[in-house]
Amino acid sequence: MHSPRDESPRRLRVQRTGPLLVEGPVEVTLDDGTVAVSDRFCVAVCTCRRSRTYPWCDTSHRRRTAD
């Protein structure tokens, strides 16, 4: 959990595939002006745009196989 008074920088993790991981809580403003809020200790922000719970990752970025 990150409080504004914390001295330490907020920690993010970027990955080649998969979400951007950010220390929560997080407020995201979308293209259309809507605001999404998550108070989870860590928030997975979707970067693949395939999530059905956008802007939060729902694992839709995963590689898929036919079988």
Add this chain to the structure above:
Amino acid sequence: MHTGLYEPTLPTDRGELSAATLAYLRRASGSLPPAGDAERSDPYGDDLQLALYLCYELHYRGFAGVDDEMEWDAALLAFRRALEDRFLAALRDDAPLPADVDSALAELLVEPVQGDGISYHLRDDGTLGQVREYAAQRSLYHLKEADPHAWVLPRLHGRAKAGMAAVEYDEFGAGRGERVHARLFADLMRDLSLDTGYGRYLDAACPQMLAVSNLMSLLGLHRRLRGALVGHFAAVEITSSPNCRRLAQAMERLGAGPAAEHFYREHVEADAVHEQVVRHEVVAGLLEAEPQLAADVAFGIAATGLVEDRFTEHLLGSWRSERSSLRHAL
């Protein structure tokens, strides 16, 4: 009189091992079967799995009418050890060990376009009756959701401990009692008109479900199996999110109710985060500190796949032949 926590009642036996355990717990008998009896019993069968389940439940909530002292009764612990040895040896024989942790995790991270597990069936063709059966079975774990995994915390250090504690904090409601995942599951059960009493469906549960729960207790209670517990937890969290999406769709299609849908929707989002934290912090942190545990982590992943596959086969097999997957009807 309301006495706070609901105390589970003892179930009926399923054979000699479980009958002897029940008699011992009731203090109706002062002795337990010799280790050889456990060695000759079916490691996945009703009898051994119920006997083991009874031993483990003493560490969670115990049973009405059973002395709390039984939790650390030396003879019962020795007997439990024989049951565990039989179960663990079978898992080690039957669960194909992956080459390494990375390839085992990579395999779980690939999603089939059309899979054939329980969640696919419930989403596409499941009936309300099957959804209720599924919830009654799973209640053996979900009403103590994340409890078996909390035992690993003192056995982890640094990054692995911090990551595991953060995920557990989320499982336990992030500071709010009404958000504890076990509580969310009880709310789901209420939507499905099921009894939310802890242990209420123990008698009805199939041995495959007992094995799912027993595996977690086994790995959680033994420090020497901490690597396997971490592998197990990673497997659960990685596979959860897509499964929960389909289960949420099943609940929606069947009009199961808002709490029933919410339990699974919350897990779509929560477990998309949890699987990341478990892989990057817990698994990686543990293997950085204790690289010799890699084979145990891989075993935990494989054993989880094995017991879950057996559970899936039993449920889908029962439903295909239009039988209940439970030992008696709801």
